[in-house]
Amino acid sequence: MLLRALLLIDNRTSQRRVNVALQKLGLLTDSTSSLAHLQDVIVRESYDVLVISRSMLTEDSSEWIRRVLELPDSPDIIVLTDREDSRERANWLSQGCVAVLLQSLPAAALKSVIEAVLKRRRYAEPTTIDRVRALGPPRLTDFRSASELMRSFMSVVERVAPSDATLLILGETGVGKERLSRAVHNDSARSKGPFVAVNCAALTESLLESELFGHEEGAFTGASRSRRGCFELAHNGTLFLDEIGEMPLHLQVRLLRALQEREVVRVGGERPIAVDVRVLAATSRAVENEVELGKFRKDLYYRLSVVKLRIPALSERREDIPSLVSDYIHYFGTRMTHQATKCSKEAVEALTRYHWPGNIRELINVIERAMLLCPREEIGLVDLPHEIRSSSISQSMIDDSEQRANSLSKLPLNEFLARAEREYLVRLLETTGGRMGETARLANIDPRVLYQKMKRLKLNRKDFA
Ligand SMILES: Nc1ncnc2c1ncn2[C@@H]1O[C@H](COP(=O)(O)OP(=O)(O)OP(=O)(O)O)[C@@H](O)[C@H]1O
Numbered sequence: 001m002l003l004r005a006l007l008l009i010d011n012r013t014s015q016r017r018v019n020v021a022l023q024k025l026g027l028l029t030d031s032t033s034s035l036a037h038l039q040d041v042i043v044r045e046s047y048d049v050l051v052i053s054r055s056m057l058t059e060d061s062s063e064w065i066r067r068v069l070e071l072p073d074s075p076d077i078i079v080l081t082d083r084e085d086s087r088e089r090a091n092w093l094s095q096g097c098v099a100v101l102l103q104s105l106p107a108a109a110l111k112s113v114i115e116a117v118l119k120r121r122r123y124a125e126p127t128t129i130d131r132v133r134a135l136g137p138p139r140l141t142d143f144r145s146a147s148e149l150m151r152s153f154m155s156v157v158e159r160v161a162p163s164d165a166t167l168l169i170l171g172e173t174g175v176g177k178e179r180l181s182r183a184v185h186n187d188s189a190r191s192k193g194p195f196v197a198v199n200c201a202a203l204t205e206s207l208l209e210s211e212l213f214g215h216e217e218g219a220f221t222g223a224s225r226s227r228r229g230c231f232e233l234a235h236n237g238t239l240f241l242d243e244i245g246e247m248p249l250h251l252q253v254r255l256l257r258a259l260q261e262r263e264v265v266r267v268g269g270e271r272p273i274a275v276d277v278r279v280l281a282a283t284s285r286a287v288e289n290e291v292e293l294g295k296f297r298k299d300l301y302y303r304l305s306v307v308k309l310r311i312p313a314l315s316e317r318r319e320d321i322p323s324l325v326s327d328y329i330h331y332f333g334t335r336m337t338h339q340a341t342k343c344s345k346e347a348v349e350a351l352t353r354y355h356w357p358g359n360i361r362e363l364i365n366v367i368e369r370a371m372l373l374c375p376r377e378e379i380g381l382v383d384l385p386h387e388i389r390s391s392s393i394s395q396s397m398i399d400d401s402e403q404r405a406n407s408l409s410k411l412p413l414n415e416f417l418a419r420a421e422r423e424y425l426v427r428l429l430e431t432t433g434g435r436m437g438e439t440a441r442l443a444n445i446d447p448r449v450l451y452q453k454m455k456r457l458k459l460n461r462k463d464f465a
């Protein structure tokens with residue numbers, strides 16, 4: 001990750017020294033001359049570290065520091081001082097600055113302190129990029145919704161979040177599987193512990209194995225030191241296994257064992273290490289099919305799917321689109337200098353009609369692009385991509401049914417209808433956690449009719465509870 005630093009240093013010699021030290025560490029540096037200017041710059045550009053002279057911090061610095069630290073991807077703040085004053089130092093540290101350094105510190109020492117401060121960021125996982133673009137640390141309350149389907153889904157999530165249950169989070173790409181997992185962690189008793197995310201699709205089999213379980217020194221060529229795996233790192237916290245459907249079969253066996261025994265053995269090691277970790281797994285694949293095809297182990301699937309949560313696609317909860325649009329306009333408005341502060345009625349209508357195959361991630365990209373392009377206060381239809389401008393309810397329905405027809409057109413009609421009905425009911429039952437009354441209400445049918453349909457379609461409510 002390329003890191004950036006911003007300097008506000010009163011003394012030229014110190015400024016040059018700090019600049020050289022930071023550049024030697026591979027950072028890009030910018031400097032500014034006043035606190036007022038700095039506030040403006042820091043809101044527009046994401047910096048990883050801010051080095052500021054003590055003299056630049058005024059009496060009400062605490063308020064200012066708080067605001068900087070509240071920015072979505074806030075920098076680490078280092079204060080440079082020309083005198084030793086332990087009270088002042090304690091004060092800044094308690095306000096959230098990461099270090100207070102003497103201006104006269106030798107260059108090498110300065111460099112090593114800054115390096116230590118930055119270590120955490122430099123090795124941040126790539127998945128944090130999405131987090132940086134998000135609205136803030138996710139909480140379950142962020143998933144408030146105008147859609148009944150989503151509200152009913154969230155009521156199930158709220159019930160299972162505080163428990164220690166393993167959750168399998170399903171949903172199309174970009175619907176918020178990772179964001180929901182982070183929210184579950186933040187709203188659980190483990191919130192003070194770590195949240196560790198591993199993308200099972202991003203690593204080769206052997207790297208993933210040592211990433212998850214760790215390795216002992218000499219376990220393979222290049223393993224000169226032993227290393228802790230993510231299970232150990234997530235101890236007392238939550239381990240998020242993203243793209244679990246991509247996990248190779250032999251690791252699935254090891255994962256199942258770790259979940260059952262609550263202990264892991266490092267690669268090349270023998271000693272079991274007890275870990276207290278809650279696992280949340282996510283995938284955008286249809287894992288049930290992978291199980292049928294033998295690509296995903298049935299036993300692991302049953303162990304993970306104690307609670308299955310399928311996040312409704314954005315096109316199933318269009319009611320939420322207007323508020324997501326305004327949230328993200330506001331979000332980008334505080335991050336960049338833009339003219340646009342709102343969206344025209346026609347533009348919101350087109351955004352609401354569009355079928356959003358990339359879900360919320362796609363919506364965020366569309367808003368960001370529109371804000372960059374729009375020279376006016378109000379985002380209009382012209383600022384939206386062609387496919388959204390031309391979208392209409394009938395168009396998105398045709399798209400959906402065309403896709404479906406391609407795969408299902410070879411079936412006799414009664415089987416086609418039974419499949420569609422089954423798919424529809426499975427979705428609802430997953431959302432309601434198998435509650436019959438609520439499912440019948442959402443489907444707008446009599447509970448007795450629902451019961452008969454489920455019997456005919458061989459669906460058992462207990463499988464969804
Ligand atoms: N309810 C929400 N409110 C606001 N932003 C959201 C919400 N849900 C998701 N997002 C944002 O949408 C983006 C995509 O979410 P996320 O990465 O969690 O999706 P995902 O399901 O894990 O996607 P993929 O399957 O592609 O990995 C993120 O920037 C996230 O912050």
Ligand SMILES: [Mg+2]
Nearest residue numbers: 174177178242
């Ligand atoms: Mg994801």
